[in-house]
Amino acid sequence: MTTMTEASVREFKMPDVGEGLTEAEILKWYVQPGDTVTDGQVVCEVETAKAAVELPIPYDGVVRELRFPEGTTVDVGMSIIAVDVSGGSAPAAAAPEPAPVVEEEPEEPKAQGSGRQPVLVGYGVATSSTKRRPRKSAEIPAQESAPVSAAVQAELNGHGTVPEAAPAPSAPVSAPATAADRPRPLAKPPVRKLAKDLGVDLASVVPSGPDGIITREDVHAAAAAPAQAPARPTAPQPTPAATAQVSTAPVTTAAAAPAASYDSGRETRIPVKGVRKATAQAMVGSAFTAPHVTEFVTVDVTRTMKLVEELKGDKDMQGLRVNPLLLIAKALLVAIKRNPDVNASWDEANQEIVRKHYVNLGIAAATPRGLIVPNIKDAHDKTLPQLAEALGELVATAREGKTSPAAMQGGTVTITNVGVFGVDTGTPILNPGESAILAVGAIKLQPWVHKGKVKPRQVTTLALSFDHRLVDGELGSKVLADVAAVLEQPKRLITWG
Numbered sequence: 489m490t491t492m493t494e495a496s497v498r499e500f501k502m503p504d505v506g507e508g509l510t511e512a513e514i515l516k517w518y519v520q521p522g523d524t525v526t527d528g529q530v531v532c533e534v535e536t537a538k539a540a541v542e543l544p545i546p547y548d549g550v551v552r553e554l555r556f557p558e559g560t561t562v563d564v565g566m567s568i569i570a571v572d573v574s575g576g577s578a579p580a581a582a583a584p585e586p587a588p589v590v591e592e593e594p595e596e597p598k599a600q601g602s603g604r605q606p607v608l609v610g611y612g613v614a615t616s617s618t619k620r621r622p623r624k625s626a627e628i629p630a631q632e633s634a635p636v637s638a639a640v641q642a643e644l645n646g647h648g649t650v651p652e653a654a655p656a657p658s659a660p661v662s663a664p665a666t667a668a669d670r671p672r673p674l675a676k677p678p679v680r681k682l683a684k685d686l687g688v689d690l691a692s693v694v695p696s697g698p699d700g701i702i703t704r705e706d707v708h709a710a711a712a713a714p715a716q717a718p719a720r721p722t723a724p725q726p727t728p729a730a731t732a733q734v735s736t737a738p739v740t741t742a743a744a745a746p747a748a749s750y751d752s753g754r755e756t757r758i759p760v761k762g763v764r765k766a767t768a769q770a771m772v773g774s775a776f777t778a779p780h781v782t783e784f785v786t787v788d789v790t791r792t793m794k795l796v797e798e799l800k801g802d803k804d805m806q807g808l809r810v811n812p813l814l815l816i817a818k819a820l821l822v823a824i825k826r827n828p829d830v831n832a833s834w835d836e837a838n839q840e841i842v843r844k845h846y847v848n849l850g851i852a853a854a855t856p857r858g859l860i861v862p863n864i865k866d867a868h869d870k871t872l873p874q875l876a877e878a879l880g881e882l883v884a885t886a887r888e889g890k891t892s893p894a895a896m897q898g899g900t901v902t903i904t905n906v907g908v909f910g911v912d913t914g915t916p917i918l919n920p921g922e923s924a925i926l927a928v929g930a931i932k933l934q935p936w937v938h939k940g941k942v943k944p945r946q947v948t949t950l951a952l953s954f955d956h957r958l959v960d961g962e963l964g965s966k967v968l969a970d971v972a973a974v975l976e977q978p979k980r981l982i983t984w985g
Contacts, residue, residue: 850902
């Protein structure tokens, strides 16, 4: 990337549009080189790990250059557009090309208490105060180990077979490094304990985390790989004479395994990024961090369905969307009020349980970009009409793809309505940082014993997953039973609310 030295040219850098996000993908440019822009004008749309966001330019001028084309993922703090603020004409427009791998010298950040550099939206990622030592490469040359590893991975994915590697001739080698000479693998204490429990040597694990940190997923992958790799026949021990002959022979490299090929007509490979990447990381992190427990209850919601129909005609609910999800959300809020200890989070760093005196109610929403979980702030303080209005706005904004990152932060409990897909129930995974999630199944007409007789009734199944570090079985059962009781007898919204 060519650096413009004219004082009139301003470089607009990719801001941190969320809290602590490190990159964003440029979805669409709204301007081209030569276009005139004004302060506050939206110049592009970017997608972060949480939402799609439009970026306004913070000054007037003429676009000189677009640093990256659409579809490029750019790190926070990198220049994405150059603007001539003198008002002069720009050179002829040219199709943007990916920036060459040449980085500018970073500017010295001004002294601030938080150590974070202000940007257009939010604040940039804080400069790390720690330095990590470089990781030493393995003793085995990369050209020998990489092809075999790729072939093994291809076999695990079902795309090919692992060729039998010929045993390498013996050759004089240097003395093995001692434990003191090898760098200590970088991993957090819980990951080290997991590796110890699974019998995995961290020194043999390939790290995928930032700064070469080994993650839980790396350990699980290392533990699973040996079990799935095909066993190789044990080579016979060479005789002394054979050893002498081999030692005088020239050393040759093992034949490289051919790269696995893929049939593009039968498979489609989609890059993992944006919302899908964030969802995958969050779900894996939650599943392997919080011990999940899921309980189920089947309940007669016939009276709730009748109340929904009555509320649709109520003058106080005119213009609002009234559906079963509204009353289910209200029932969960009542259950949390009766069992406040369920509304908490686990602070691993400080070894504390944080009990929340507010409820930010998350609603899982399926969007074209993937699953997102925006939440209704202070849902516990809202009346039924206010809750209906907030639910309507949340769903509409999510469908339009305009949910802001702030709307998806700070949730305490979540509802996921799998019933809209005709599913009876499920075992939902907790949203990271939350204590519970309620799954609502399809409401169906089923035979049910009512007042001593079998009658057709509206029935559904509820499933509550909770973090067993925070919520004991008794507390989780009480919360689920209270939700079911309210839906069976909606008058409890008054007597318990």
